[in-house]
Amino acid sequence: MRILVTGSTGQLGSTLVKQLKGSDYKVKITSRRKPEGLGHFEWVYSDLSSGEGLEVAVKDVDVIIHAATSPIKNSKMVEVLAFKEFLGKMKHIKHFIYPSIVGIDEIPFKYYKHKYEAEELLNKCSIPHTIVRATQFHNFVENLFISKPLFKRYIVPGNFKFQSVDVSEFASHLISLMEKDPQGRADDFGGPDIMTLKEMAELKIKKNKESNKVLSISFPGKLYKSISEGKNTNSFRKMGKISFGEYLSNKIV
Numbered sequence: 001m002r003i004l005v006t007g008s009t010g011q012l013g014s015t016l017v018k019q020l021k022g023s024d025y026k027v028k029i030t031s032r033r034k035p036e037g038l039g040h041f042e043w044v045y046s047d048l049s050s051g052e053g054l055e056v057a058v059k060d061v062d063v064i065i066h067a068a069t070s071p072i073k074n075s076k077m078v079e080v081l082a083f084k085e086f087l088g089k090m091k092h093i094k095h096f097i098y099p100s101i102v103g104i105d106e107i108p109f110k111y112y113k114h115k116y117e118a119e120e121l122l123n124k125c126s127i128p129h130t131i132v133r134a135t136q137f138h139n140f141v142e143n144l145f146i147s148k149p150l151f152k153r154y155i156v157p158g159n160f161k162f163q164s165v166d167v168s169e170f171a172s173h174l175i176s177l178m179e180k181d182p183q184g185r186a187d188d189f190g191g192p193d194i195m196t197l198k199e200m201a202e203l204k205i206k207k208n209k210e211s212n213k214v215l216s217i218s219f220p221g222k223l224y225k226s227i228s229e230g231k232n233t234n235s236f237r238k239m240g241k242i243s244f245g246e247y248l249s250n251k252i253v
Contacts, residue, residue, distance in 0.1 A: 002026040003178065004061040007068030008043070009035045011137065012099060015171040016067060017041070025178075030057040031068070048082040049074055054089055063095045063178050071111045079114035080121070087125055095182050096129040097174055098122055102163075102188050103232040104133070108222045119185075128182035134170045135163040135190040135233060138247040146201045149212045154205075157224060158198030158216025163233035165191035166242035173239070188237040193244065194230065200244055207248040 003020065007013035008029035020027050021039055029035070030046040030053065046053030048068055058064065070078035090096065100119055104112035122129050141164045146154050173189050195203075201214045218224065226232075242250075 001178070002028065002060060002062045004057060004064045005029045006046070006048075006057070006064065006066050007031060009033050010067055010069065011139075011167055012171060013067035015167050016065060016174065019168070019171055019175060023175075028057065028061060030054075048078050048086060051082065051085055054086055058090050058093065061090075061093065063097065064090065064093055065097045065099070065174055065178070067099060069115075075111050075114050079111070080117045083118050084121055087121060087127060090127060093127055095178065096122070096127050097177055098129060098131045099170070099174060100131055100133040101232075102133045102135045102190065102234050103226070106231040107226045123184070130177055130180075130183045130186050132174065132177065132186040133188045135165050135188075137167045137170070138164045138191075138242075138244055139167070140164075141197070141200065141244075142204070142248075145197055146204055149210075152212050153215045154201040154212055155215045155217060156197045156201055157219055157228075158196055158201075158214065159218065159228040160197040160224075161194055161228065161230040161233055162197065162200065162244075163191045163194045163230075163235075163238070164200075164244050164247075165189065165240040166247060169240045169242060188234045189239045190234045190237045191240040191244070192238050192242070194233050194235060195244065203245055204248055207245065207252065 003025045005013055005016050008017050008031040028042045030044045032047050034043055044057045046057045100115055104116045119131050141162050145156050170189055198214055198216045205212050
């Protein structure tokens with residue numbers, strides 16, 4: 001079986017590449033920037049926005065894990081318009097695995113809307129595929145909301161709920177799907193605990209033995225309401241084993 005991992009220098013993509021290094025799969029990886037430590041993997045330059053390199057990347061490949069994404073820059077182009085063109089180049093693919101995000105159909109955020117549009121494109125095409133949504137990664141939540149205190153305060157939208165998951169566990173789950181038949185929309189993959197952002201900040205303070213405090217603030221609007229209601233979580237799919245607290249402890253060691 002020959003595998004292609006797109007977005008091989010991103011957080012999820014690089015984790016997938018690391019885990020595939022000891023496998024018996026023939027692995028091809030693609031990205032705009034050549035990653036370090038390729039080993040015996042074949043790397044192909046490609047750019048979703050322009051389409052350059054994509055035909056070479058998908059040539060002689062059986063399975064694709066599409067880890068390429070662009071949440072900030074050119075989101076509509078990369079996630080929807082270019083993705084549609086990309087799908088047109090893979091009629092020979094036996095299994096296309098698409099990592100997505102829990103709650104994208106209920107949270108009014110532009111990037112999530114684009115991810116949902118991509119899911120719809122997949123569902124309407126004839127390519128055998130699996131869509132698997134995950135909750136946010138531990139380090140994403142920490143880096144975005146509680147990376148640096150201001151005046152000895154973590155200022156957070158404290159009612160935000162997260163069910164954060166370890167990126168390595170989700171990567172392992174995606175790799176396990178390669179040996180299974182395409183499932184269409186697969187079950188969600190969530191972290192072991194649902195916590196408010198205030199609780200997560202307090203846990204970080206405790207783990208790191210910090211003197212900082214937490215200032216919790218609220219915001220108006222549908223985005224704040226949807227995440228406070230836990231639309232980005234799935235209490236029935238607590239698949240991950242590594243908790244946010246364990247993630248923090250592993251960083252300290």
